[in-house]
Amino acid sequence: MQSMTGAKALMTAMEKEGVKEVFGLPGGANLPMYDEFARCDIRHILVRHEQSAAHMADGFGRVSRKPGVCFATSGPGATNILTGIATAQADSAPMVAVTGQVPVPMIGRDAFQESDIIGMANPVVKYAYQPRDAAEIPEVVKKGFFIAETGRPGPVLIDIPKDVQTNEAEMSFPNEFKIRGYHPWTDPDMVNVQKAIEMLLHAQRPIILAGGGTIISSAFAELQAVAELLMIPVVTTFKGKGAFPENHPLSLGPIGMHGHAEANKIMTEADCVLAIGTRFSDRSVGTFEDFESRLKIIHMDVDPAEIGKNQTTMVAVVGDVRASLRIMVKMLMQRAIKKTDETVWIKHVKEIKAYWKENLKIHPGEMGAAKILRKLREILPHESIITTEVGQHQMWASLFYDVIQPGTFFSSTGLGTMGWGFPASIGAKVAKPDVPVVDIAGDGSFNMTENSLATAVLEDIPVIVFLLNNFTLGMVAQWQRTFYDRRMIGVDQGRCPDYVKLAESYGAQGIRAESMDELERAIKTALSSDVATVIDIPIDPEEDVLPFVAPGTPLKDMILPS
Amino acid sequence: MIMWAILSILVENKPGILFKVTHLFRSRNFNIDSISVGVTENPEYSRMTITTVGDEKQVDQIVKQLDKMIDTVEVRRLDEHKTVYRELCIFKIRLSNASDSMEVNKLANAYGGKVHDVKKDSIMVELTATPDQIRAFEELARQFGIIDVARTGVAALQRSGA
Numbered sequence: 001m002q003s004m005t006g007a008k009a010l011m012t013a014m015e016k017e018g019v020k021e022v023f024g025l026p027g028g029a030n031l032p033m034y035d036e037f038a039r040c041d042i043r044h045i046l047v048r049h050e051q052s053a054a055h056m057a058d059g060f061g062r063v064s065r066k067p068g069v070c071f072a073t074s075g076p077g078a079t080n081i082l083t084g085i086a087t088a089q090a091d092s093a094p095m096v097a098v099t100g101q102v103p104v105p106m107i108g109r110d111a112f113q114e115s116d117i118i119g120m121a122n123p124v125v126k127y128a129y130q131p132r133d134a135a136e137i138p139e140v141v142k143k144g145f146f147i148a149e150t151g152r153p154g155p156v157l158i159d160i161p162k163d164v165q166t167n168e169a170e171m172s173f174p175n176e177f178k179i180r181g182y183h184p185w186t187d188p189d190m191v192n193v194q195k196a197i198e199m200l201l202h203a204q205r206p207i208i209l210a211g212g213g214t215i216i217s218s219a220f221a222e223l224q225a226v227a228e229l230l231m232i233p234v235v236t237t238f239k240g241k242g243a244f245p246e247n248h249p250l251s252l253g254p255i256g257m258h259g260h261a262e263a264n265k266i267m268t269e270a271d272c273v274l275a276i277g278t279r280f281s282d283r284s285v286g287t288f289e290d291f292e293s294r295l296k297i298i299h300m301d302v303d304p305a306e307i308g309k310n311q312t313t314m315v316a317v318v319g320d321v322r323a324s325l326r327i328m329v330k331m332l333m334q335r336a337i338k339k340t341d342e343t344v345w346i347k348h349v350k351e352i353k354a355y356w357k358e359n360l361k362i363h364p365g366e367m368g369a370a371k372i373l374r375k376l377r378e379i380l381p382h383e384s385i386i387t388t389e390v391g392q393h394q395m396w397a398s399l400f401y402d403v404i405q406p407g408t409f410f411s412s413t414g415l416g417t418m419g420w421g422f423p424a425s426i427g428a429k430v431a432k433p434d435v436p437v438v439d440i441a442g443d444g445s446f447n448m449t450e451n452s453l454a455t456a457v458l459e460d461i462p463v464i465v466f467l468l469n470n471f472t473l474g475m476v477a478q479w480q481r482t483f484y485d486r487r488m489i490g491v492d493q494g495r496c497p498d499y500v501k502l503a504e505s506y507g508a509q510g511i512r513a514e515s516m517d518e519l520e521r522a523i524k525t526a527l528s529s530d531v532a533t534v535i536d537i538p539i540d541p542e543e544d545v546l547p548f549v550a551p552g553t554p555l556k557d558m559i560l561p562s
Numbered sequence: 563m564i565m566w567a568i569l570s571i572l573v574e575n576k577p578g579i580l581f582k583v584t585h586l587f588r589s590r591n592f593n594i595d596s597i598s599v600g601v602t603e604n605p606e607y608s609r610m611t612i613t614t615v616g617d618e619k620q621v622d623q624i625v626k627q628l629d630k631m632i633d634t635v636e637v638r639r640l641d642e643h644k645t646v647y648r649e650l651c652i653f654k655i656r657l658s659n660a661s662d663s664m665e666v667n668k669l670a671n672a673y674g675g676k677v678h679d680v681k682k683d684s685i686m687v688e689l690t691a692t693p694d695q696i697r698a699f700e701e702l703a704r705q706f707g708i709i710d711v712a713r714t715g716v717a718a719l720q721r722s723g724a
Contacts, residue, residue: 122582123589127632147632181574182632305626308619 001172006134007032007165010098011040013141016173019069021430023047023056027073029113030100032165034071045430045459048451050077052423054084055449058093059387059424062410064431065218067094067148067156074100075113078159079120083417085155086124090414091239092216094153096144103163104132117159126154132161135169143177151184152303153216186304188319193327195315196274196298201337203272203296205345206232209255211284212239212413213277213301213321220406222325223276224248229332231339232274233349235263237284239413240277242403252353253402256284257549258395262356264547264555266349272296277321280310281414282551290554300324361561363543366516369393369468372537373400375516376438376466379523384408384436385428389421389445392474395545397440419448425463426456436527438464443493444473453506456532464526465503465534470541471495478544503534512536566595567621568647568718571610571628572636575601579633583610586631592616592624596649596693596715607635611647611718613693644724650714651696653687654679656707666706673699684709 004012010033014022021043026034037044047053050072057068072081078099088095102111118128127147129140137160144156200206214223214236223243227234227250234244235252238259244251253260255267267273273295278284285291292312299306299313300321307316317324332338362370373396382404388394388411403409410428412420425439439446446467456463473491480488503510509531513519519537526533546561573579580599587594595613602609614624621639628637640647657663666685670677675689689699693716700708 181635305630
């Protein structure tokens with residue numbers, strides 16, 4: 001037992017959890033916690049808006065698989081991080097958000113900068129704590145980190161009233177604790193794994209659908225082993241992009257609204273699917289009815305509530321998907337199952353894949369999205385980490401940037417939060433400073449959090465913003481062209497700002513690339529620079545993302561480029 | 563097929579849990595028909611009994627989502643045939659004729675109810691019964707005129723060995 005303040009206990013407990021960096025912004029109600037940065041080894045990274053702090057923590061968490069930590073003050077500071085918390089929840093990213101709160105006697109009196117953040121955050125957090133006694137803090141932190149990173153990861157909010165931060169108490173830092181209602185691990189049911197194998201062996205046209213859970217649990221080697229032993233083609237959800245090397249002969253890429261043509265085609269023809277760590281989002285499946293009506297579904301997921309939520313399944317394996325796949329691999333090896341013969345199905349899959357590789361029409365101009373992103377892929381080392389913003393560029397990245405090393409591609413896929421990619425890339429770079437980190441961006445999204453350039457420059461976090469700039473809210477414009485008879489409302493961004501000058505005004509490097517030669521030079525310059533770089537790439541505002549499956553229609557009805 | 567379900571939820575006896583449980587129903591687009599909450603013999607826990615309607619898939623989802631909540635210790639869907647479930651209900655009934663008082667008394671007796679607060683113009687009936695029985699009583703009481711009703715929501719426990 002040691003006597004110390006709540007604020008000191010918070011920092012001590014976080015150090016015990018291995019926290020080295022915190023992303024945040026101070027204010028009246030979290031100053032006692034900030035004062036402790038002067039007396040501990042945790043690095044504070046100052047943001048320019050609390051939403052960005054949450055996205056940085058999110059990016060850090062997805063890459064390191066440890067909770068990223070963000071700090072905000074009470075009231076508006078806390079409400080500003082809500083979007084970031086909701087984003088992390090929608091994509092199951094580990095995060096601990098620590099907010100200041102008005103002192104306990106002031107709660108409920110509509111005090112200055114008071115907001116009921118516990119009430120507001122409830123539906124978008126995995127759990128939330130509001131310690132009312134300083135002595136609770138060590139255990140709250142311990143449990144909070146445990147909940148954030150175990151099972152299906154997610155954000156945990158710790159809201160600490162100012163007097164609880166300043167009060168002294170006898171603190172003990174427990175190693176043991178019990179959360180009665182929390183059971184993050186279930187042992188996969190061997191019988192169901194066995195059933196799944198039988199179904200896959202007996203299927204005429206089996207397919208594997210790898211979701212984001214495959215990446216969260218790092219089940220890359222196990223997934224590849226199952227696919228290769230059973231010779232089954234692999235598609236992914238958008239969040240699962242890069243769970244399987246996209247240059248592998250069995251890889252077809254993401255399915256969905258802007259899935260690869262070959263992936264959507266083969267998914268439409270399959271008769272049995274092994275779905276791994278996915279919630280069958282509407283953006284992936286097109287319509288819920290289409291899948292369950294024609295597919296035998298095997299579903300592996302760590303979250304039992306996902307089983308049967310969006311799709312009726314024939315076999316479910318609840319548990320960490322890596323553990324489940326490992327059992328499957330072991331069973332296949334024991335039975336010496338290793339398919340080598342080219343079935344009719346696999347031959348067909350390869351034909352379809354080859355056809356679309358040759359025949360998918362892309363923008364004819366020199367600076368079409370496909371050419372730009374393939375150039376980026378060509379130059380970037382395989383271990384580079386990609387984050388994206390949300391919009392057309394994001395879907396082009398899905399279509400034309402092949403992820404070779406699994407687990408190097410991250411995006412706001414569930415909530416679809418514009419402005420996520422840039423701060424998330426900063427968090428990713430903090431987690432992995434030795435690899436290049438590139439935010440594939442669009443101008444509309446980049447506008448939302450571009451002031452994080454200050455953080456990137458002043459905190460010496462040299463990320464690359466790869467800006468496909470069509471001066472338009474491009475995805476909305478595409479929908480207006482497609483569904484609203486070309487009535488373009490509220491999408492023109494004008495030539496504003498000048499992104500090269502914007503970058504330079506922050507002390508970052510700004511490069512404009514208007515030809516392939518310039519683009520190649522710009523990427524190489526950015527990779528060899530030790531300062532954050534914005535590569536501004538003007539593109540055609542009329543270019544659509546294709547293929548396109550209109551919302552509420554099945555994958556087979558995808559609209560192809562004409 | 564739309565069905566009625568009784569859910570028995572053992573939760574940590576801490577502030578804010580009722581809010582979280584009801585919020586879950588709202589945000590997942592589920593219905594709460596009735597809810598009753600009280601601390602258990604162990605003061606660390608409270609038991610919530612929630613009745614809801616939905617099809618098999620929806621009820622299954624509700625149970626799973628409740629189970630996923632960190633503050634719920636145990637979630638069970640009770641089989642009504644193997645469960646004792648009751649609701650307490652207080653009716654304030656209008657008395658218009660001289661004979662009404664006697665008639666209401668008879669009706670209350672038939673349902674095992676108790677009579678309170680007998681006034682010239684009104685009478686109260688306390689009834690502990692299943693929701694079906696309460697509905698039947700309500701139908702019959704309507705002929706006199708129902709002034710007000712207060713219901714507790716269902717409380718339920720599974721029978722031993724069931």
